[in-house]
Amino acid sequence: MRLQWTNGGFRVVDAAKNTVTVETEGWGGTEDPPSVAAALSEQDTGPDDPDVTVAGSASTLGFPPVLLVAIPLSGGEQITLSDGRLQLDAESYLVRIGAGVRAFVRFHGPATLRIESSRRAWIEFPESRRVSIGFESRVDVPDELVTVERTPEGVATALSALAVGNDTTSPDRTWPSMREQPPYVEFGETTHVPRSIRENRPNTGIELVVPPDLTYLTTGASLAHYLGARFEVVSGIDPYLDVDGCIERLGRGRQYQHDVAALLERTFHLDCLARSAGPHGGELSVSWVGDELGLDTDRMYDASMSERVTRYLEVPFADVRDAFPEWHLGMHVAPTYDTVETLPHLLSNVPHLFAPESESLSKKEWLRLTVNDGYDVDWENAWHADGTKSHPAESAVERPPSRSGPTEHPRVEGTDETLRVTREISNVDLVKPTLGPGKTHGWLAEKVPIDVFKTLPEAYENRQKYLDDPDSDLSVVAVVNDSGQRSLGLSDADEADMRDETEEIVGHYRRRAQDLNIDLTLRENVSTSELARIFERRNDLVHFIGHRDEKGLECTNGFFSASTLRESNAQTFFLNACGSFPEGRQLVRKGSVGGGVTFESVTNDDAVKVGVAFARLIMNGFCIERALDYTRGQLLTPKDYAVVGDGTHVLTQNDSLVPEAFFISTNDDGTYSLLIEQSSPWITGAEVHDSLEEDSDPQHLLGTSRIYMKDLSELKRYLNGFGGPVVHEGDLYWAETILEEIDGV
Numbered sequence: 001m002r003l004q005w006t007n008g009g010f011r012v013v014d015a016a017k018n019t020v021t022v023e024t025e026g027w028g029g030t031e032d033p034p035s036v037a038a039a040l041s042e043q044d045t046g047p048d049d050p051d052v053t054v055a056g057s058a059s060t061l062g063f064p065p066v067l068l069v070a071i072p073l074s075g076g077e078q079i080t081l082s083d084g085r086l087q088l089d090a091e092s093y094l095v096r097i098g099a100g101v102r103a104f105v106r107f108h109g110p111a112t113l114r115i116e117s118s119r120r121a122w123i124e125f126p127e128s129r130r131v132s133i134g135f136e137s138r139v140d141v142p143d144e145l146v147t148v149e150r151t152p153e154g155v156a157t158a159l160s161a162l163a164v165g166n167d168t169t170s171p172d173r174t175w176p177s178m179r180e181q182p183p184y185v186e187f188g189e190t191t192h193v194p195r196s197i198r199e200n201r202p203n204t205g206i207e208l209v210v211p212p213d214l215t216y217l218t219t220g221a222s223l224a225h226y227l228g229a230r231f232e233v234v235s236g237i238d239p240y241l242d243v244d245g246c247i248e249r250l251g252r253g254r255q256y257q258h259d260v261a262a263l264l265e266r267t268f269h270l271d272c273l274a275r276s277a278g279p280h281g282g283e284l285s286v287s288w289v290g291d292e293l294g295l296d297t298d299r300m301y302d303a304s305m306s307e308r309v310t311r312y313l314e315v316p317f318a319d320v321r322d323a324f325p326e327w328h329l330g331m332h333v334a335p336t337y338d339t340v341e342t343l344p345h346l347l348s349n350v351p352h353l354f355a356p357e358s359e360s361l362s363k364k365e366w367l368r369l370t371v372n373d374g375y376d377v378d379w380e381n382a383w384h385a386d387g388t389k390s391h392p393a394e395s396a397v398e399r400p401p402s403r404s405g406p407t408e409h410p411r412v413e414g415t416d417e418t419l420r421v422t423r424e425i426s427n428v429d430l431v432k433p434t435l436g437p438g439k440t441h442g443w444l445a446e447k448v449p450i451d452v453f454k455t456l457p458e459a460y461e462n463r464q465k466y467l468d469d470p471d472s473d474l475s476v477v478a479v480v481n482d483s484g485q486r487s488l489g490l491s492d493a494d495e496a497d498m499r500d501e502t503e504e505i506v507g508h509y510r511r512r513a514q515d516l517n518i519d520l521t522l523r524e525n526v527s528t529s530e531l532a533r534i535f536e537r538r539n540d541l542v543h544f545i546g547h548r549d550e551k552g553l554e555c556t557n558g559f560f561s562a563s564t565l566r567e568s569n570a571q572t573f574f575l576n577a578c579g580s581f582p583e584g585r586q587l588v589r590k591g592s593v594g595g596g597v598t599f600e601s602v603t604n605d606d607a608v609k610v611g612v613a614f615a616r617l618i619m620n621g622f623c624i625e626r627a628l629d630y631t632r633g634q635l636l637t638p639k640d641y642a643v644v645g646d647g648t649h650v651l652t653q654n655d656s657l658v659p660e661a662f663f664i665s666t667n668d669d670g671t672y673s674l675l676i677e678q679s680s681p682w683i684t685g686a687e688v689h690d691s692l693e694e695d696s697d698p699q700h701l702l703g704t705s706r707i708y709m710k711d712l713s714e715l716k717r718y719l720n721g722f723g724g725p726v727v728h729e730g731d732l733y734w735a736e737t738i739l740e741e742i743d744g745v
Contacts, residue, residue, distance in 0.1 A: 001051040001101075001137055009062070011517075012052055012101050014137035015467040017474045017540065018653045019517065020101040023062030023120070026128050030057040036106040036134040039094045043071055050104065050134030057130050061123040063103060064655035067689065068113050068121055069096040069280075073106075080282055082689035082699070086113040095123060100621075100653030102136045102177070115691075119721065138176075139467055142344070144183040147192040150337050152212035156231035158185045158340065159221050161193050163228040164201045165348055169305045171275035173226070174268060174685040179348040182225065185341050204228035205244040205306040211237060214335040215355050218343065219257045223264045225347040228305055244306040248313055254357075261327075261352040261437055266317045267309055268350060269324045272685065272701055274300035274308065283698040284687070285383050289320045325703030329648065329681040330438025332356040334445035338457060342444065345460035349648070350684055356445035357434040366430065369450065370639040375630075375727050377663050382675055382705035427550065428581050428599055439703070440625055440681035442647055448581070450639050453625045453647030456588050460646060463593050466540070466571045473519040474652065475539045476509050478502065479531065480524045481546035481555055502545060504608075505615035518619075528560040535568045535587065541618070541651060542570040545611060548577040562586035570595075572624065572651050576611045578602055584644040594645020596628045606635050613725070613732060620723055621654025623647065623682050630661060630725045634732040648682035658683060658702060662726045664715070664738070672715050672742075679703040692718060712742065 002013045009024040033055030040050065071078045073092040088109040095113070097103040105123060112124045146161045148154035165182030166173045173179060183197060206229040210216035216239055217231060224231055229241070239256055241248040241263065250259045273290050275281045277297040290297050293315040300308055329351040333339050346353075433449035435441050441452040448454055480502045502522075509520050523534065531553065534542060547554040552561035553575070562568070562583040573595035575584055584597035596614055610631050617627035625647030632638035656678075663675040678688050679702060687699040692708050700706060710718065719726070722735040733741060 001135065003052050003054060010054070012103075012135045013517065014051070014101050014139050016137070016139045017517070017651075018100040018138065020064065020097075020099040020103055020135065022103070022133070024056075024058045024060070026057070026059035028057045028128070030055060030130045033130050033132045034092070034106045034108070036094070036104050036132040039073055039092075039106045040104060040134065042073070043094060051137050052135045053132065055130075055132040057128045059125050059128050061105065061131065061133075063097045063121045063123075064099045065115055065119055065121050066656060067098045067687070068115065068123075069098075070094075070113060071096065078279065080699075081113050081115060082695060083115050083691040083693075084695045085115075086695075088113065097121065098657065099655065100138070100657055102138065104134045104136070105131055106133075107131045140180045140348075141464060141467060142181050142183050144194050144197060146183050146185050146194070146197065147188040147190070148185065149189070149191055150187040152214060152217060152233050154187070154191060155214065155217050155337070155340050156210075156233045157191060157193065159217060159224060159343070160230040161197050161201060162221075162225050162344060162347060163204075164197050165225065165344075166202070166228065169202045169204060169228060170278065171271040171273075171301055171308070172278055172280060174272045174275055175280065176683050176685050179350070179685075181348045182344045184344055187337060187341075202228045202305075204304070206230070206309065207232050207242040208239070209234055209237065209242060210239040211235060214337070214340070216256060218333055218335045218340065219353045219355055220260050221343050222347055222351055222353045223260045223267075226264060226268060226350055227309065243309050243313070246310050246313070254355075257354050258436065261330075261354075264350070264352065265321070265324070265327055265437075266312055268685070269701075270295065270300075270312045270315075270317070271308065272324075273297055274303075277301040285698045285700045285704065286323045287698060289323050292320055293317070325679065325701055325705075326439045327352060327437050328679060328684045328703055329440050329442065330354060330436050331442045332433065332435070332445060332452065339444055342457045342460055345463070349682060351442075352436055352438055354436045356443060356447070358431040358447055358449050359434070361430050361432040361450065365432065366450070366639070369432075370637045375633040375663070375730060377675060377677070377705075377727075379665070379673075379675060379707070382707045383700060384707045427579075430599065439679060440629075440647070442625075442681075450642075453594070453643035453645070454585075455594070455644070455646050456585070458591075459588050459593050459649075462588070462591050463646065463649065465591070466593065472538075473517040474541075475519045475521070476541045476543070477521045477523060477534055477539050478506055478509070478543045479526060479534060479545065480522070481526060481531075481544070481553070482524075504612040505543060505545075509615060509619060511619075525556050527557045528555045531555055531560045532565060535562070535565055535570050535573075535590075538569045540571045542573045543611070543615065544573070544575045544577060544580075545607075546577050548575075548580050548583065550579075553577055553580070553583060562590065565590045567591045572618075572645075572649065574611070574614055574618075576607050576614075581642065581644060588645040592645060593649050594624050594643060594647060596624065596631075597642055597644050598640055599642060600640050602640055606637075606640075609634055609732075610641055616734070617659075617725065618651055621650065621652055621657075621659045623650045623680060626680060630727075630732065633727070648680075650682060656688075658686070658688070659724050660722075661724055662719075662722070664726060664728045664742075666729070666742075667709070670711070672710050672712070674708045674710055674715060674718070676706045676708075679705075715742070 009022045011021040013019045068081045071094045088111045090110045092108050095105045114122045146158050148158045162182035165180045167178045206227050208224045208229045209232045212233045239250040250256050278301045331351045332354045431447050431449050443452040551559035563586050568587045568590035578601040580597045613631040625643050632641040658680045660678045665673045686702040719735045726733045726738045
């Protein structure tokens with residue numbers, strides 16, 4: 001982790017290029033600073049040994065506008081501030097700042113905590129005060145390895161050992177910071193589980209008993225990991241969960257996978273309720289569920305894992321399931337020994353795991369699905385300030401229109417229902433996946449389905465190699481190859497569109513350059529060898545704007561195929577060219593983590609829309625899949641764009657850790673319904689709070705959509721300074737343009 005001093009303070013950058021900037025006023029040296037490490041150890045609220053510590057004196061400290069938690073070191077109750085102002089008394093405090101790089105400040109009050117929505121969070125003292133600040137990276141790379149035999153029994157041993165990745169057996173394990181990536185798994189001739197894992201693995205008294213079949217093992221891995229359950233393999237039995245002698249029968253085949261997913265949601269969400277009674281919790285907007293189900297959260301917080309699960313199985317969770325957010329991620333993973341080695345990269349994120357199933361996709365069906373695919377917003381299940389989950393003005397709201405288009409797509413010929421969709425440019429056969437529950441889906445298996453990010457084992461292995469250089473800037477290379485536009489029959493207008501896209505995306509990258517330490521390079525009309533060197537050099541993002549045919553990406557002297565690379569050192573990429581999926585897949589196989597691609601030829605107008613929006617979203621902390629999802633939702637045929645590699649990967653962090661998206665609908669009475677969506681497939685269990693609410697209002701679980709009714713002046717005030725996407729009546733805008741649109745209505 002690197003600390004850099006700036007004119008107005010300093011910034012800290014971790015190995016993943018996550019950055020937190022601290023502003024200081026009246027900074028100076030000090031003797032005998034308070035120990036932040038000692039406070040952290042005593043409070044059990046962070047790392048015993050921070051990655052970086054800095055001490056001095058200051059009158060004011062400024063941080064990103066994120067949640068502040070003030071912990072009195074005398075043992076009093078912690079206080080949470082998400083907006084507004086909080087006065088602290090004259091005693092010693094530890095303040096936790098939940099930024100992309102977590103920060104902890106120790107000082108002696110009095111002090112004022114103040115958060116300006118969408119701007120900064122401040123710790124202010126009446127005069128210069130001694131402070132000590134510690135920083136903890138969220139980047140986690142395990143250094144232990146479990147070796148087992150290539151048998152179902154060996155896999156059961158390995159997956160049982162991975163429970164060591166959870167830092168606690170209490171309900172606090174629902175906090176993302178309490179779930180580390182578990183040890184790696186490899187296959188060998190003998191079994192070896194390191195002593196440290198055997199000693200630290202919790203004994204929760206829970207077993208998941210399954211037949212000796214990889215499908216039951218891989219799809220049960222996420223539940224077993226969260227529960228700290230041991231896998232037992234027994235021939236000829238129906239699978240079941242044994243909770244200290246209490247047996248919960250599970251179905252067979254696909255029903256087993258859905259039963260496991262339902263148990264995971266039940267346990268995780270009810271543990272989120274139980275943690276509210278602990279020292280790091282507080283009231284949630286779903287806290288009423290505890291009373292509804294007769295759960296004593298105080299008792300549940302102190303109970304063992306097996307006692308909690310036994311109690312959770314007794315309550316009618318199905319009656320209240322809709323009160324909780326939609327599950328963040330479903331991964332469809334091939335049940336093979338190779339993918340077992342990938343599971344440790346996935347489990348700390350608590351995904352649902354399913355065996356991949358798909359069916360052929362006819363051209364007519366693909367057309368029907370793609371032209372009706374727009375922004376999927378569930379207005380009816382959003383949280384409202386009165387505690388309900390229905391829309392506050394159901395009859396008055398004008399719903400955003402569904403995407404509609406011509407009955408025939410210009411690239412679709414024939415209506416033979418038996419034909420699969422083959423993309424003519426990328427030569428990819430697309431299939432229709434059978435998806436389980438989840439807001440976002442990944443596909444770690446053969447075939448290329450629609451509606452998911454298509455990932456590969458290499459994507460997760462590659463991710464580690466980009467965590468070794470915190471001292472370098474975030475390198476972005478924009479490549480514009482338009483010299484071949486005449487040979488492709490493109491018009492002067494098309495060439496102008498490409499220039500517009502270039503100017504806009506470069507502008508977005510430059511706007512974030514200072515905050516994120518971006519080193520931006522623009523390359524135009526490069527040769528095949530020059531493009532190869534761009535991918536082979538260490539770059540964090542390569543954004544290609546140009547053309548492709550079956551031979552590869554067009555360059556000044558021919559076509560570049562990613563299959564010719566020795567290795568790719570481009571962490572992420574966006575190949576905004578026709579049918580670029582094969583090149584993207586090769587980049588991941590050669591060393592990249594993931595990026596955006598296309599399946600078919602795309603119009604210049606669509607390419608410009610997608611390129612500009614993707615650049616802005618990826619630089620504002622959206623993961624690859626979520627960035628492309630909001631981007632392609634504005635297109636008539638959004639399924640032409642997809643993600644290959646790890647779609648949950650985040651290149652740059654947002655000040656709010658997980659960025660927001662706004663959806664605005666116009667009401668008949670002249671007011672506006674503002675729905676705030678703040679969800680992500682790469683993290684679950686965190687809490688969020690809106691500045692539209694009173695500071696005393698409860699927190700929301702990440703993934704909970706929130707609705708507010710606002711008049712035009714209130715809406716303008718809230719949008720001021722917002723940098724994320726705004727969807728109004730099905731079209732994508734930004735805060736600076738949406739107000740012009742609304743004013744013109």
